Amino acid sequence: MIWPLALTLLVWAGAAWLSRFSAMLNPVMTSTIVLAAFLLLLRIPLVDYQQGTVPLTALLGPAIVALAFPIQRHARELGRLLPALIIAAVVATIVGVATTVFVAWLLGVPYEILLTLAPKHATSAVSAAVSGVLGAPASLAAVFSILTGILGAVAGPPLLRLVRVTDPVSQGFSIGLSAHAIGTARAMELSPATGASSALGLALAALLVPVVILAASLIGWL
Secondary structure, X not given: OOHHHHHHHHHHHHHHHHHOOOOOOOHHHHHHHHHHHHHHHHOOOHHHHHHHOHHHHHOHHHHHHOOHHHHHHOHHHHHHHHXXXXXXXXXXXXXXXXXXXXXXXXXXXXHHXXXXXXXXXXXXXXXXHHHHHHOOOHHHHXXXXXXXXXXXXXXXXXXXXXXXXXXXHHHHHHHHHHHHHHXXXXXXXXXXXXXXHHHHHHHHHHHHHHHHHHHHHHHHHO
């Protein structure tokens, strides 16, 4: 079936065009809403759609690896700041995971859902893998991760400007740590330095989020 691939590319092209008029119209968010509505209205099984988009899914891995190129191009600038960035990443990851779980716990969220929320600042693949190890629904963890990325891409840049964070590296690193690949795609549009630091933040979050969560789980078990 080629129609799912053609439909996805067509919807994405339209969503990308709309995003030129407003940063609030994030292409990922718009495309997701349109495609979900299409499948629901026509009652098309999700499995059929997924089978037709396998070529796109296969490109996700190489796309993430390709983010190493902007990091390499700004290696000198990022290298000078690397110790501070690593410390910031560790602190931000611990605070992010702890805050997410604590607020959800206060709201009475079930324990199983807490486990899927905890890794949401990492990419969807990492979030799903961590949740699977913890015995939580991996698909739900991926959904939370994607929603986090969309929210970070839409609200991240204006929020950083509101709190007067204007340095490109600081902006990008914050977006990458909190909104992973979707946020990084938005950071790439802001400036090369912002995109490079966001890619670095994404990579560090993918490494640190599993470590922090599994370490917390081990401490709780002990």
